[in-house]
Amino acid sequence: MSSAGTLARLMRVGLVLAATMAVPFVAALPASAQTVKIGMILTYSGRDAALGEQIDRAVNLFVKMHEKELPPGVKVELIKRDDTGVNPDLAKRLAQELILRDGVQILTGGQWTPNAMAIAGLTKEAKVPFITMTAGGSAVTLQSPYVVRTGWTLWQTSYPLGQWAAKQGWKNAYTVVSDFGPGHDGEAAFTKGFTEGGGAITGAVRIPLKTTDYLPYFQKIKDVNPDVVYVFNPGGPQATAFMKAFDDVGITKSKIKLIGPGDITSDDELPNMGKSALGVVTMLQYSPAGVRPANAEFVAAWKKEYGADQVPTYFAVAGWDGMRAIFDTIKAQKGKIDPEATMAFLRSWSNPVSPRGPVRIDQAGDIVQHLYLRRVEEKDGRLANIEFATIEQTGDPWKIFNKK
Amino acid sequence: MTTIPAPPVAVIAAPSGLARLLQLVPWFVVAGLPLVLPGYEPLAMQVFVMILFALSLDLLVGYAGIVTLGHAGLFGMGAYTAGILSVHGVTDPIVTALAAMVVAALTGLVFGAAMLRTKGLTLLMLTMAAAFLLYEIANKATGLTGGEDGLQGVSFTPVLGLFAFDFRGKTAFFYSLVALFLVFTFVRILINSPFGWSLRGIRENDARMVAIGCPILQRRVVAYVISAALAGLAGALQAQTTQFVALHSLSFELSGNILIMLILGGSGRLYGAFVGVPAFMFAQDLLAKQDPANWFLGQGIILIAMVMLAPGGMLGIAERAMAAIKRRLS
Known part of the structure; x- marks a missing residue:
């Protein structure tokens, strides 16, 4: 075989090899800039x-x-x-x-x-x-x-909610939150707002996220009998489970008020909660019933x-x-x-x-x-979060309080 | 009591020099993976860590006949030891890995000494309970572990002061591969030692082992402690390579998954972990991508099919196929 033929073959092999090596690199590039x-x-x-x-x-x-x-x-x-x-x-x-x-x-x-x-x-x-x-x-x-x-942020909803609760003349509050970052934020924010307005926290409980039985926690709240309970959970099916447990313990029918960020009466879950959620006041940035x-x-x-x-x-x-x-x-x-x-x-x-x-x-x-205070009411035969007051806001309160 | 079929008891002949060298080939092939498949390092290193974890479990399930549903408890102890040390200023990867092994081994000693006096279902329940206990402690001790939020701010100094952990996962890839190789070599020596054979004896017939004068409780506890240390190492590697520790590392889900991965590959076969873990994790990766909402269904169907049709795991199928071919030929 001539040396030129060998060279050509070598080059061909080299080309194939180079092409194979290049495939992953080409694949890693963005498909198209557009x-x-x-x-x-x-x-x-x-x-x-x-x-x-x-x-x-x-x-x-x-x-x-x-x-x-x-x-x-x-x-x-x-x-x-x-x-x-x-x-x-x-x-x-x-x-x-x-x-x-x-x-x-x-x-x-x-x-x-x-x-x-x-x-x-x-x-x-x-x-x-x-x-x-x-x-x-x-x-x-x-x-x-x-x-x-x-x-x-939880500070956006819960700090002004604490201030509002203090203005209602409620003196004692109990906080119930899911035990993870946002829950801790909500607890701290509400506590700050409420105590600055002259209220006192009589009890606080953090419930593990994966818990499904809330009754033991809520029974204790009923025994303490605060004016108001601040509740936070991450919304969705857990919100309904919370509300049902409050109902089972008898808190929803007592004079104890339930309040929290809007997660606790999230709109897709309201039909599942039923009448037990009526009258619950929450603070949130959005309700589908908003006009x-x-x-x-x-x-x-x-x-x-x-x-x-x-x-x-x-x-x-x-x-x-x-x-x-x-x-x-x-x-x-x-x-x-x-x-x-x-x-x-x-x-x-x-x-x-x-x-x-x-x-x-x-x-x-x-x-x-903006944040809106809302109350769960019946509207056209359905439960909805009806906005009744607006609070204009300037960013995350936590960052404002902790400005360096 | 255990329903996992025992593999054939056969003495594997000590390999000759050339065969030994050949056995290293797959390791080098794997080490070359990042060149061929860039971007897969995070998944690959996760696979290595899980293989290491499954190897530690194989020592118990496959060789000592101790079926456990709480192995993640020991994995998590290792992960949290490494993570918590790093948050408090001890950031050398090798030092924290060794510390994690010691803590997990001690945990294994305490639980093992108590639990291994029982057998069968009782033991299974106790292993689960022990892991739940550790999980709840970690869940409650938010000041130490970060609870549900996970441990924030975990970071480690470069391996041997040379190779920094980067977000592309190159260092983590080789670091965990080397650790896996060392552990594999150790486990292979261990199971072929007289101690390893006494474990198989206990698995097959503990009454007879007592009759020939084997201290079975002691042997089982030692096996449990060794397995715990290796599981702890796997946990530490997980913490170091992902720079994060979450409650998931102590969860029942992980205990169950690792057992499934091992059984999928074939327990008591040393290489079962190397087959089952990648198969499970790549299938999971693929299915989850195809359909982010319903991928658990696909995974469930595959597992049911495996358990119904292939009781010895994937290696079991291979063994039966080999046996059939041999019969044909002879």
Whole structure:
């Protein structure tokens, strides 16, 4: 064989080898600069899958209705992952894989505070913007410069609620919270608001998240007989379980008042709670019964898409606004996502016509929004959270109190 | 009492020099994985940690005949030991890993000495109860463990002062692979030692072992403590490679999953862990991606099919196939 033939064969082998080696590298590159990959980590299975579904539906609906508004040629691709519940180590690994394997440019979801904390820590090194939708622990946005929040914090709902409760002339309060980050925040925020207004805390209990039998805890509250009980749980099916247990113990029929952030009377669970929830006063940024044109449109679109008996909750609105913020970012950068520019844009993002009223994100990365006092009432034969007072707010109170 | 079929008792001939070298080949192949499949390091290192954990369980389930549903208790003790030490300033990976092994071994000694006096269902229940106890303690001691929020602020200094843990997981990949290799070598020597054979004897017929003068309680406790130390090491690796410790590491779910992974591969076969764990975890990864909402269903169907059709696990199938081929040929 001639040496030229050998050389040609060697070159061919070399070419094939080089091509094989290059495949993984090519695969790791983003598919197209005009497709924005968004990784979304939510709870799709397990007890709290209903909460994840609210966010997922809102995101899907938003994309469906607003896809046309994207600049020509720009598309979004949602890559969804299941964190199975409060499971920070899994959430962290999923985020890691979304960044490394799928090459996502934006992370979102962030349903649970512990999970969001774990993901946020990762974004500091990876420099991937993370829009956490419903994690309510104040500390989440402090974990990394690449995090903003479109939901709420427990301090936003519970501190003014404590002030309001003190103004009602109630002297003694008992606090009952789920034993995890947001629960601790809610307990501290309510206690501060209530005691500053002259009230006293006569008892506090933290209930493990996985507990299903609340009666022993609630029986004790009845024995102490406070004027008011501050309750926090993460909403969804747990909210109904709490309310049923309060009913079983007889607290709902006694003169003891139940109050809390809106999680405890979440709108999709109200039909399951029944009359026991009547009269419960909560503070939250959103009720589907809120009278605002943007909200009427949103609720109508929701019912059209998912059925007339379906209602969007505050989880859905957090997902909706989160997606709005992401879309606005993509539009502003014409589909080319730069982490620093994205964060600068998000930290001054605002939406005057959210279903929950005007909202904006401040420099701390936290949402600034109105909060509404609501009472559970019967309206057209159905229970609803009826807004009766509005509190204008300026960001997360915890960060204001702890300003360095 | 135990329904896990015992593997054939056969003496594996000590491999010759060349065969020994050949056995190292798969390890080098795996070490080259990051070149071929970039981005899979986090999953791969998780697989290594779980294989190590399953190996520690195989020592109990496969060789000593001790079926436990609370092995995560020991894994979690290791993970929290490493994590809590790191939060309080002891951040060297190797020092914390050794500390985690000691703490898990001591935990194993305390629980093992009490539980291993019983057998069968009683023992199974006790192992579960012990793990639940540890879980609830960790859940309640939020000041120390972070409770449901997980332990925040876990970070470790570079391995040997040279290789820093990065978010791409390269260091963690090789670090856990080396640890797995060391543990595998140790377990292989152990099960082929007289001690290992006495464990098999106890598994097969403890009354006869007593008759020939074998102190069975002592042997079982020693096996439990060794297994605990290895489980603790797996926990520490998990804490170090993910820089995070959550209650999940003590959970019943993990105890159950690791047992399923081991049985899936085939217990008492040393390599069962190497087959079952990757099969389970890759299937999980794939299914969860296909359908984030209903992937548990797919996983359940696969497991039911395995248990019904392949009682010896995947290695059991391979063994039967080999036996059939041999019959054909002879």
